[in-house]
Amino acid sequence: MTTRRIATKVEIPVPETSNGTTTRNKTTKVDSPPLAGSPFLPTPLEAVLLALYPGTLLLGSLFSSLHPSSRNALYLADAQSYDPSSAPSYFAKKSNIFNVYFVKFGWFWTTLAFVLLVFSHPSLGPPLGLRLTKRRVQAGIRYACITAVWVAVTQWFFGPPIIDRSFKWTGGQCQMIYSDSPGAALKRAEMGDVREVLTHAACKGIGGQWKGGHDISGHVFLLILGSAMLWLELLPAVLRMEGLREARRIMTSDGLIRSASIEADGEAEGRSEPKGISVGVQGTLAVLGLSWWMLLMTAAYFHTWFEKFTGLVVAFGTIYTVYFLPRAVPALRQVLGMPGV
Structure with a gap:
């Protein structure tokens, strides 16, 4: 029966050079073994x-x-x-x-x-x-x-x-646009169709407020x-x-x-x-x-x-x-x- 070998990470220091100096912080990475844990989860x-x-x-x-x-x-x-x-x-x-x-x-x-x-x-x-x-x-x-x-x-x-x-x-919706208060129709016309439909900034710009949605x-x-x-x-x-x-x-x-x-x-x-x-x-x-x-x-x-x-x-x-x-x-x-x- 053979024995399965698991690869390991080996860091081999670089030896001294011929002039007696040593190169620091240089290592050779061979491999890294499989580990437990999920890459989808935080530490x-x-x-x-x-x-x-x-x-x-x-x-x-x-x-x-x-x-x-x-x-x-x-x-x-x-x-x-x-x-x-x-x-x-x-x-x-x-x-x-x-x-x-x-x-x-x-x-x-x-x-x-x-x-x-x-x-x-x-x-x-x-x-x-x-x-x-x-x-x-x-x-x-x-x-x-x-x-x-x-x-x-x-x-x-x-x-x-x-x-x-x-x-x-x-x-x-914009509260002011869809209200029946006096002047609402005028403000609705001033706002225009596109701005009326979607934007918060447009509603706020005419003094209205978001109401009803999340x-x-x-x-x-x-x-x-x-x-x-x-x-x-x-x-x-x-x-x-x-x-x-x-x-x-x-x-x-x-x-x-x-x-x-x-x-x-x-x-x-x-x-x-x-x-x-x-x-x-x-x-x-x-x-x-x-x-x-x-x-x-x-x-x-x-x-x-x-x-x-x-x-x-x-x-x-x-x-x-x-x-x-x-x-x-x-x-x-x-x-x-x-x-x-």
Whole structure:
């Protein structure tokens, strides 16, 4: 009876050269053994990170339901917020400075943090250099995919964005247009047929309000999508430890499940990480911290439970497609890559 041999990964140090010097950080990768686990699932650390989002929404919603100041305030369902005159908190007003200058321009701050991280952290290429390494190019492709979804959901999707379309599909309409109040017919004519049918912006522009349909929480979607992307780009680049890069499972072209570290390029393997925190990491952490706080405030003071839940689901679906699905699909992974690999 023969004994089946299982391939193992062997790292062979390069011996001293004839002049007595030693080449450091050079290893030869032979193979990697098949491993247990599913490439479709996050690592324990990633699972904890992702669980923070529904946990934050639940915490904020419970606070809003149980706190006396929120229960006694007047909530305007059509505006999806509290009456400003009786708002239970400064953060319950849409005019609060963080909502106006951070959330409303959320993708700008997310993009700024992403660019600083990609071009300042040495794990992706020469710090503060513009050289387009393979890691930077693939990070840019992942960012472009996430941004395309953000645009389609909140800005434009061959016309009105998906949020506006879903509102209309679920029976929503502009309150002012379809009312019998004096002047409604004139405003209807001013708006025009196309704008009347689909757009939230057009309705708001004439002083109307969405009413009757399901409105996916754009704030929840934006804050989760942007911050989850930054976390999943940041952690593998900064943390060099078992449980993150090595613990991620991928399916290779031969159909076997292996550690993601098998695909780490030689340049990344040999690069030493400098001490200290780069400006990109600092900027990213600042955006992440403020994103979490505003997500908590949104959960506490804006939208219904179901509107927040659907915003979470759409954001998670996007993040899973870009950051987790490629682990199980080698062809997709060749294009999108994986952070830290």
